[in-house]
Amino acid sequence: MKLAYLEKIPQAQTALRATGERVTEPRVAVLATLLSSDHAMSHLDVAAMIAKRHTIDRVTVYRVLDWLVGVGIAHRIAGDDRVWRFMLNAQAGAQAAGKTNAHHAPSHAHAHFTCNTCGQTFCLDKVQPKMNVKLPTGFSTTEVDLKIRGLCAECK
Amino acid sequence: MKLAYLEKIPQAQTALRATGERVTEPRVAVLATLLSSDHAMSHLDVAAMIAKRHTIDRVTVYRVLDWLVGVGIAHRIAGDDRVWRFMLNAQAGAQAAGKTNAHHAPSHAHAHFTCNTCGQTFCLDKVQPKMNVKLPTGFSTTEVDLKIRGLCAECK
């Protein structure tokens, strides 16, 4: 766990280069941090993790995180505590960012799980929240978020 | 629309008395406001609406709103703008609050719709987000929230 972050740096650099955008130190650090985590992280989680080895400004973390969302590498999740959490997209390991505008696929659907006890949020990628939702007439859907709360395996 | 708020006052008083808790002017005003709305309201929406006729402190609105959630009359919805919005529970009209602790029914499921254009959030009560979610082993569910984004009938 301690070293996971360092190990992910080359992978992060490769993924960033694939975007065609600038590969900067803060971007590498933030992406490597997300790559080393199995759960969604707040901007503060990310900043604290990076701060163990480098100095980085909180504002930069915000901006890089938003940028990662913009280029389609990560996505943001609204928490119950009014804090955004970030997580890599399923296939974001390396290729993902290849296409020019992976911005937001239409009818994008996501499922997340938040533990009531430890507060950690996980992404349920395998779950396609296929539901029988009948919207009122005249309404159309562009995006669906499914949030599940409960107890995770650790806290049970 | 203008008078809806006033018309709801008696109904609000009745519902509040049914809780066995104190029936205060701010509580009546806040509940009447929610009763007169068909969409979720932020604390500011509520405060502004009430301020047309009475004076009320912002903090009191926060507290009353939280209290309404606590006694099971309303529920809160996390918006994409980090603002809480509040809406009455489906059957909250009058009886709802009768039972001592209607706090949170286990396996409570909700579906909300937020319009990308006008920003209004509606509650889709009829929709039972029945989905085939397979959680990782060891995980258990207590609550499910389904958030749908798109265009409402007005904005389409």
Place this chain on the structure above:
DNA sequence: CCCTTTTTGCGACTCAATTGCATCTGCGGC
């Protein structure tokens, strides 16, 4: 190696929401 374009860092700022405390009030009891 230089120049242009982007990013970064920093400070100040916004704004929803919370907290502490003094004052007021609903309402059960008398």
Place this chain on the structure above:
DNA sequence: GCCGCAGATGCAATTGAGTCGCAAAAAGGG
């Protein structure tokens, strides 16, 4: 109908996430 007090309100100050403007510092193409 009046009293007392637990509980609710108002006000001021505070917290904390996220944003903005701008000057200084890279990144990467030529």
